[in-house]
Amino acid sequence: MSPDPSLPAARTSGSDWWRDAVFYQVYIRSFADGNGDGVGDLAGIRARLPYLAELGVDALWITPFYPSPMADHGYDVADPRDVEPAFGDLAEFDALLAEAHALGLRVTIDLVPNHTSDRHEWFAAALAAGPGSPERARYVFRDGRGPDGAEPPNNWPSVFGGPAWTRVPDGQWYLHLFAPEQPDLNFADAEVVAVLETTMRFWLDRGVDGFRIDVAHGMAKPAGLPDMVPMEDTGLLDDHGPGDLRFDQDGVHAVHRRIRAVLDEYTDRMAVGEVWVSDDARLARYLRPDELQLAFNFKLLTADWAPDELRDAVVHSLATVAGTPAPACWVLSNHDRPRHVTRYGDGELGTRRARAAALLQLALPGAAYVYNGDELGMPDVEVPDEALQDPIWERSGRTERGRDACRIPVPWSGGEPAYGFSSRRATWLPMPEGWAPLTAEAQAADAGSMLSLYRSALALRRTSPAFAGESLAWLPAPEGCLAFRRPGGLVCLANLSGADVPLPEGRVLLASADVGGGVLPADASVWLQA
Incomplete structure (x- = not known):
């Protein structure tokens, strides 16, 4: 597949290409369905690569496509070096990578180091081997407290609701900061770190351009696993401050130095961290010369539509990177948070503000991330109770609806669901009626649409000397x-x-x-x- 000569040249050559790149987040289940089962896949992404090149982004971030029981829609990884059959296979991934590179698009993928699936062969071996075994040492197993060890080893809550511990038949407990199907790995175990490095090389050798590190402030646990300040989790990642012992422990930086050392064996590769740390100085530690090249700063994503909040977000984000080698990294929406069209007021008001926010984000110095559908002005969608899929819904006792509202499939064309996303009307999350004007096809023909605004903005950002510095x-x-x-x-x-x-x-x-x-x-x- 040859690049379209009418498109601006992709800004993907040279070292440090990520410093001012615009990344497009592909939430694989919701981007495009190539095989007609109602779930997005690698073939769907391949078919839409020309659209992404024409949009004008520089790189993709593809969410996990690895073998998984899908307890957390791919973030419970059973095998980090293969492809979930529902999404394709390694040959399909290699073809996607080659075609993206031919179009001038870099490809980055999710790395999920903090935990595995409970279906991972390691966890099965840990359960079979028993307490004190090397197999259990790869995870965080502990004896319980109280009579007969019947109480969890500490008071940590799971991000998804309920306790962060589950008891196994022999009486021990294992730690899972997320769902019980996502046991945490023990990064004090040398084999765990070594195998992470092997997984990175597996994908880097295939030609991927970098990684997005999931829960990049996790991995390290405090000695003795003491109780923490009691707190209620919202069901979403956030920075709860220094009393939250589950995240941002000093030992995590040793893991990032190992990750960076592997990246530095290759040319022009990078990693961006999902780091929910709001303190500028602590976030900056992840961006030291031997750690991450980029870290999401979520202040813009969490700011209300108010001048003082937006200015404060920009000021703090720039202050974070001021003493580091890294540029700022801006994000307005992602697969874990309400879309900004909805946050800003929904409907016509939210759309108008989202258009303004797009120009604000893309005018800022540094890297920017666009979530699939941002360029169409997609809002959140209220999903019926019976269709909810996020594990937060059940783990919270059906009190927290979770993140499904911001994960609705992308509408491509036509007047009825599934709007060209799939040949099948029934999609993994239901698509609403009335989205014909929102489709990429409809917006491409409208010079005043959100899609046209993004295309113009990205072309200017790429070609105009006004964006220098x-x-x-x-x-x-x-x-x-x-x-x-x-x-x-x-x-x-x-x-x-x-x-x-x-x-x-x-x-x-x-x-x-x-x-x-x-x-x-x-x-x-x-x-x-x-």
Whole structure:
């Protein structure tokens, strides 16, 4: 498959290509179904690679496609060096990789080091071998407390609800920070680290360009596994602060140094960490020269649509990376959090604000991640109780609905479900009626659509010298507005004031709303060449 000569050249050559790359997150189950079973797969991704090249992204992040019982939709990995048959096989992956590279697209994949599936051969061996065995040492097994060891070894809660411990028939307990089907590995065990390195080389040797490290602030556990400050989990990852002993332990950095050492054996490979640590200084530790190349900073994702919150998110994110070799890494939505269209107000209001937020995100210096469907303005969808699949729903006693609302399949074409996502109407999560205007096909034909806005923004970001430099300077702005300038001359003004504001001087490069009258409407952003 040859690159389309009409497309801008992909910015994927040279070392440190990730520093200003735009990554597109493919949640594999929901992106495109190639075999008609209602679930997305590798063949579906392959078929949509030209769309992604035309969109103008630089790289993909594909969520786990490894063999898995799907207790947590692929993040419970039974074999990290193969492909789940429902998604394809290794030959299909190799073909996807080759075709993506031919189109100038880098490919990064999920690495899930903190835990395995309970169906992994190691865990079966641990259960069979019994207490004190080398097989059990690969995981975190402990004797219980109380009479006959009938109480969990400590008070840690699972992120998905309930206790973080499950008892096995011989009386011991094993740790699972997530679902019981996801036993935590013991990274104090040398074999665990060595096998992680082998898994990385397996994929790097095939040609993948890097990894997204799942739960990158996990892996290390404190000595003695003491009780922690009691806290209620929301069912979603978050930073609960220094009292939460489950995450961000100092020992995790030794694991990241081992990960980085493997990456450095290859040319132009990278890793980005899912690090739910909100303290700037602690997050910066993951970005030291011998650790991660990038770490998600979730402040933009968690900020409300308010000028002080958005500015604070940008200021803290830039402060985090200021003393490190890493650039900032911006994300508005992902598969674990409500989509920003919905967070910002849903409907027409949420869409208008999401258009403005897209220009704000893509104007910032550093790397950016776009979640599949962001470019279409997809909202969250209320999933009927009987169709919910996230383990959080059952683990919370059906009090937390989980993350299914932001994982609805992507609509591609047509007027009825499944909108070209699958040849089958019944998809793994149900798609709503009324999405015909949201499809990629409909939006591609509309110069004013969200998809057209993203395509224009990504083309400008890739080709305009106005985006040069890795810093920004804040500019005076009307009350309720944010304005900054990049060293190359790009000025971004975001209007959250609730009223029209006059456009600054400069040539308009792109706007999220009509600025023909010389004013920027409320809930809109504009790019200008100073």
